[in-house]
Amino acid sequence: MARKTGSHSEITGPKIKQAALELFARHGFAAVTMRQIAARVGVQAGAIYNYTPDKQALLFDLLHGHMADLLTRWAQEHVPHDPVAALDHFVAFHLDFHIRRPELVFISYMELRNLTEENFKAIEEKRSRYEKIVYDMILKGVRSGDFQVPDAKITSFALIAMLTGVVDWFREDGRLSSDELTRQYCALARQTLGVNAPA
Amino acid sequence: MARKTGSHSEITGPKIKQAALELFARHGFAAVTMRQIAARVGVQAGAIYNYTPDKQALLFDLLHGHMADLLTRWAQEHVPHDPVAALDHFVAFHLDFHIRRPELVFISYMELRNLTEENFKAIEEKRSRYEKIVYDMILKGVRSGDFQVPDAKITSFALIAMLTGVVDWFREDGRLSSDELTRQYCALARQTLGVNAPA
DNA sequence: ATATTAACTGAACCAGCGTTCAGATCAATC
DNA sequence: GATTGATCTGAACGCTGGTTCAGTTAATAT
Numbered sequence: 001m002a003r004k005t006g007s008h009s010e011i012t013g014p015k016i017k018q019a020a021l022e023l024f025a026r027h028g029f030a031a032v033t034m035r036q037i038a039a040r041v042g043v044q045a046g047a048i049y050n051y052t053p054d055k056q057a058l059l060f061d062l063l064h065g066h067m068a069d070l071l072t073r074w075a076q077e078h079v080p081h082d083p084v085a086a087l088d089h090f091v092a093f094h095l096d097f098h099i100r101r102p103e104l105v106f107i108s109y110m111e112l113r114n115l116t117e118e119n120f121k122a123i124e125e126k127r128s129r130y131e132k133i134v135y136d137m138i139l140k141g142v143r144s145g146d147f148q149v150p151d152a153k154i155t156s157f158a159l160i161a162m163l164t165g166v167v168d169w170f171r172e173d174g175r176l177s178s179d180e181l182t183r184q185y186c187a188l189a190r191q192t193l194g195v196n197a198p199a
Numbered sequence: 200m201a202r203k204t205g206s207h208s209e210i211t212g213p214k215i216k217q218a219a220l221e222l223f224a225r226h227g228f229a230a231v232t233m234r235q236i237a238a239r240v241g242v243q244a245g246a247i248y249n250y251t252p253d254k255q256a257l258l259f260d261l262l263h264g265h266m267a268d269l270l271t272r273w274a275q276e277h278v279p280h281d282p283v284a285a286l287d288h289f290v291a292f293h294l295d296f297h298i299r300r301p302e303l304v305f306i307s308y309m310e311l312r313n314l315t316e317e318n319f320k321a322i323e324e325k326r327s328r329y330e331k332i333v334y335d336m337i338l339k340g341v342r343s344g345d346f347q348v349p350d351a352k353i354t355s356f357a358l359i360a361m362l363t364g365v366v367d368w369f370r371e372d373g374r375l376s377s378d379e380l381t382r383q384y385c386a387l388a389r390q391t392l393g394v395n396a397p398a
Numbered sequence: 399a400t401a402t403t404a405a406c407t408g409a410a411c412c413a414g415c416g417t418t419c420a421g422a423t424c425a426a427t428c
Numbered sequence: 429g430a431t432t433g434a435t436c437t438g439a440a441c442g443c444t445g446g447t448t449c450a451g452t453t454a455a456t457a458t
Contacts, residue, residue: 012435028312030229034416046418047436055416110309113227149390150383154375158387161364162357169356176353184349188357191348192391211405233446245448246406254446400458407452415444422437428430 013051015041020058025103029059029114059111060119066104067126070097074133083141084195088186090137094163095182102167109164134160141193148194159189212250214240219257224302228258228313258310259318265303266325269296273332282340283394287385289336293362294381301366308363333359340392347393358391 019040023032034055038045052058077093080086098105112120135156141147149155163185170181190196218239222231233254237244251257276292279285297304311319334355340346348354362384369380389395 026312028227028229030227031313033414035414043435044437045416046438049417050435113225114230150386154380154383155387157364157368158361158384161367162361162391165356165360165364168360181353184353185357187349188354188391191393191396192361192387194390196397197390198395232444234444242405243407244446245408248447249405402455402457404455405453407450409449409451411446411448413445416442418441419439420437421439423435425432425434427432 012041012043012047016048016051017058017062021062021103021107024059024062024111025106029055029107029111056116056119059107060115060122062104063108063111063115063123064119064126066101066108067123067130071126071129073097074130083137083144083146084190086137087141087147087189087193087195090134091163091186091189092182094160095166095185096178098164098167099170099172099178099181102170105164105167131156131160138193146195148197149192155193159192162188162192211240211242211246215247215250215257216261220261220302220306223258223261223310224305228254228306228310255315255318258306259314259321261303262307262310262314262322263318263325265300265307266322266329270325270328272296273329282336282343282345283389285336286340286346286388286392286394289333290362290385290388291381293359294365294384295377297363297366298369298371298377298380301369304363304366330355330359337392345394347396348391354392358388361387361391 016037019037020032023036023040034048035045037058038048041048048058052061074093077089079089108123112123115123135152138147138149138152138156138159142149142152166181166185170176170178172178176184215236218236219231222235222239233244233247236257237247240247247257251260273292276288278288307322311322314322334351337346337348337351337355337358341348341351365380365384369375369377371377375383
């Protein structure tokens with residue numbers, strides 16, 4: 001047959017994905033060329049097409065993999081029954097997952113409009129699933145009386161926005177450790193959801 | 200001399216800016232061509248260069264004008280001395296200003312990386328000025344004892360993120376009026392900043 | 399009427415794009 | 429050592445991008 005051990009494909013493939021991720025995050029999908037990606041991998045542009053049908057698929061695979069990863073990992077979490085504990089748990093999970101992948105979070109928000117309509121729908125569907133998780137969590141706490149919010153839907157958007165916004169400024173080597181970050185945002189999230197608020 | 204009344208320049212100029220804004224917001228700066236912008240104005244691509252030196256300047260003028268407008272308008276506001284009233288005032292101002300210009304808000308966040316380094320710095324400087332306004336406002340309330348937050352800096356980022364995130368989903372003709380939106384977010388912001396929180 | 403000139407056209411320029419593909423390369427197999 | 433086939437090169441393809449510019453158009457001033 002042909003090579004198995006010593007084959008480059010198991011190296012080049014991931015390297016292409018990684019290079020595409022970094023370049024898309026830095027310059028934006030439309031501004032990045034296949035030749036730039038190839039150069040970063042140390043290969044000619046044509047070689048990329050052994051690993052992806054086209055540039056669009058390169059973007060889609062990154063975004064789709066990211067969302068699939070997010071949902072899979074959340075499904076594996078053991079969520080406490082108490083609404084306040086569940087909130088803390090979610091905040092910790094969301095922050096941890098997102099600050100570990102700043103580039104993916106970035107392009108998942110920025111490059112949606114560079115997706116084919118069909119590809120866009122696939123991502124959108126997964127995103128909605130995640131937003132529903134947050135909404136349901138808030139609703140449960142409101143019904144039990146643990147949370148007090150003006151509007152559950154709005155609050156779910158606000159909570160996600162303020163948590164995800166962290167990747168815009170947080171740096172692993174900054175003045176704040178990720179543990180400290182989580183603690184601060186748990187407190188902030190509790191306040192936002194009106195935990196212990198006067199009836 | 201030549202034409203004054205009936206001159207098209209006072210019409211075409213703004214039309215180009217408007218077309219560029221809409222297209223940049225929809226497809227992204229890098230994905231939009233000068234020919235697309237020209238077509239929307241009803242003119243040939245070459246004509247655009249009577250109004251802007253290049254494509255980059257088209258983007259920069261939009262972003263810079265937006266930030267300048269934001270700062271100018273805030274400077275004209277009459278801010279109450281009481282920290283809680285000041286917070287309400289800011290929330291109302293920020294929401295009103297931003298939901299009236301969703302495209303500008305959008306590209307001001309998305310297209311920063313398509314700016315020249317020099318142009319980027321100019322925008323960044325204005326953005327920092329605005330963030331400082333929020334930070335100072337929070338700090339003042341913390342010192343007076345009206346606000347209770349885990350960390351003033353983090354809270355300022357969180358507040359801006361959750362307010363600005365509104366443009367991602369708010370529609371003028373949706374289920375929520377902009378008045379109602381403001382009321383909800385004033386309440387949410389108060390909770391987030393720990394107004395009336397137990398000491 | 400004529401001259402003037404701002405505003406615009408239409409065609410061109412060239413660099414660069416995504417993508418293709420015939421052929422070179424070379425580790426694994428026989 | 430010859431064969432095989434996955435992997436990659438290097439050059440090319442057709443096309444489109446931003447930008448330029450000589451020339452046309454038409455509203456004003458004289």
